Amino acid sequence: MTTPSLQDGIDKAGSPVGLLWQPGAEPWTPEVVDREFAGWRVEQRAWHEGVALLDLSHHMFDLWIEGPDATRVLAEYGANNFERFAVGQAKQYVPVTRQGHIVTDGILSREGENAYLLSGIPAAQHWVQYHAEKGGYDVSFFTDPSSAFRPGGGDPKLFRYQIQGPGALELIGKVFGSAIPETKFFHSTPVTLEGRAFKALRHGMAGQAGYEFIGPWEHAAAVHEAFLAAGAPLGLVQVGALAYATPSVESGWVPSPVPGIYSDPGLAEYRAWLPLFGIEGKRPLNGSFFSEDIEDYYVSPFELGYGKMIHFGHDFHGRDALLKAKEDPGLRKKVTLVLDPDDVRRVIGGGEDPGFHLSYARHRVESSTGLVGVTMQAATIDPVGTVLAQTLVAPSHARPGTEVAVVWGEHPGPGTAPDADLGLPRIRATVQPSPFDRHARTEYRRDA
Structure with missing residues (x-):
């Protein structure tokens, strides 16, 4: 059939x-994670006033993109600047149609010279994979769906735990025994916890200080427990699916615009x-x-506030339309x-x-x-x-x-x-x- x-x-x-x-x-609210732990009000206040733990392991799709043409296909079908995209850095990937409408953004991290990980709602991932296959780019793909859509169930390939709020850095220092080396926004630094290696991405969901810890699922339980144990004296609050869906309203990120x-x-x-x-x-x-x-x-990336991410110094799909939209006073x-x-x-x-x-x-x-x-x-x-x-x-x-x-x-x-x-x-x-x-x-x- x-x-x-x-x-x-x-x-x-x-x-x-x-x-x-x-x-x-x-x-929509995130899959698998409990709807509430301490109550949505307490959880919302935690990233404003204390310290919060958010589990991002289950609700995103991950697409690994590897091969000699990985950078080329991403640059030709995305509006971002790839000239100074360092290994260990992440960007909000902005793919657009030839009319200049956003397809839907995603978080793109550079894992190696010719290796990337694109995470989030799978519309941007579909866009890249289709054009790579159609255009004969020398690149391979591996997809790990969200936990609600993973065939046969099973665990994610990666864990993602975010520590956020005014108390985030104190908690992180307790867990690792010292402060993480100063890291630029959307850059990562390698960390180890009792011999377990993973990375810390400097990132926050509602404008507060914080990191996102990402690593192999085999370490998920141990890392999670370490944060809970160290965070208990600091009043650490776990954030459930209801509260998790709300920081974007404060931080200005529009989730899941209609793909054009x-x-x-x-x-x-x-x-x-x-x-x-x-x-x-x-x-x-x-x-x-x-x-x-x-x-x-449909929406323009300019309407979503992504103008600073658009790099006209390279040729990409939709470039001409975005050049015209940039001067549109009616946006x-x-x-x-x-x-x-x-x-x-x-x-x-x-x-x-x-x-x-x-x-x-x-x-x-x-x-x-x-x-x-x-x-x-x-x-x-x-x-x-x-x-x-x-x-x-x-x-x-x-x-x-x-x-x-x-x-x-x-x-x-x-x-x-x-x-x-x-x-x-x-x-x-x-x-x-x-x-x-x-x-x-x-x-x-x-x-x-």
Whole structure:
């Protein structure tokens, strides 16, 4: 039996939006990890006020890329600068289509002269592997899916534990007996713990000090236990799946933008290569913002704040489109919306305490002039006391302090006009900078 492709799914549904639109879709949270350990509020506060342990071992796909043409294929299908990409360094990889729409980012680390590891949502990995195979590049691939999709179950190839928060460096010093050598942001340094060798990547999830420890799964239990034991006197908090999904709202990273691959006739072969039951065919769209045109959901890397990562000093797929987009005054701006707490209680419910809320829905953002933006992710942030939403808005409404309204609810999808009056409630909101977290916006971004 032939496995259905993404293009098969689009053809059967009648359109990309028809395939992806799922009103009321449950928001994604990391697989395998407990939903809560100490409670989502305590866990959110830990990386602001104490020290937190986050387990990133199970929910990402890993793609190892090796061979003489590894750098060439990554550079030709990604917008990043590869001229000074050191072994042990990592970058946020930015692949784009020929129209300049992002495919979806990933974390790319250089493991050797001709060896890389691309981690995260597998859309970027699919993009690189397809073009490498089609173009005959001298490169090989090995994929380790996330734990929810690993055939036959089994353990990951790597463990990933992140130690984060104001107390992170103190805990790390206790575990290793001394401080880790000073490491630049997104660079790694080798470490050993009782004879076990792995690496420490200088990285943080919400703008706080921290490291991500990455190594062979055979060492996972021992490393995890060492951090728990040393962290107990410091009040170490393990972070569960609910709280883990929220730091991006503060740090300004937009997870899983819609890949710009569904409409270009030149990518029909690519869509036929992709499986239907993958991220490109199953990541749902929902919310109060609806359009029959999938291109209304595409985003530019400039809108996501990735302009500094784009290197025009080399030829790459989509370069000409990005050169034009760079000068486009109409590109939306990434901001944080702070939703009015009283309206949140009124609309989302829960009385005095609306509890935890997480959404990847695309909600309409309006002013008195009509539609001015769309939300990309929203979550309750307990230290703030309300829901924050990462949002793309028109430049005219991007100034901090601007008041807008979020249309909260679900459009039914195809068959109903995009601007139909559905009687959905409005939540007042105020525009603030993105990243919202001051540390992420200043020191963290400066170090990056």
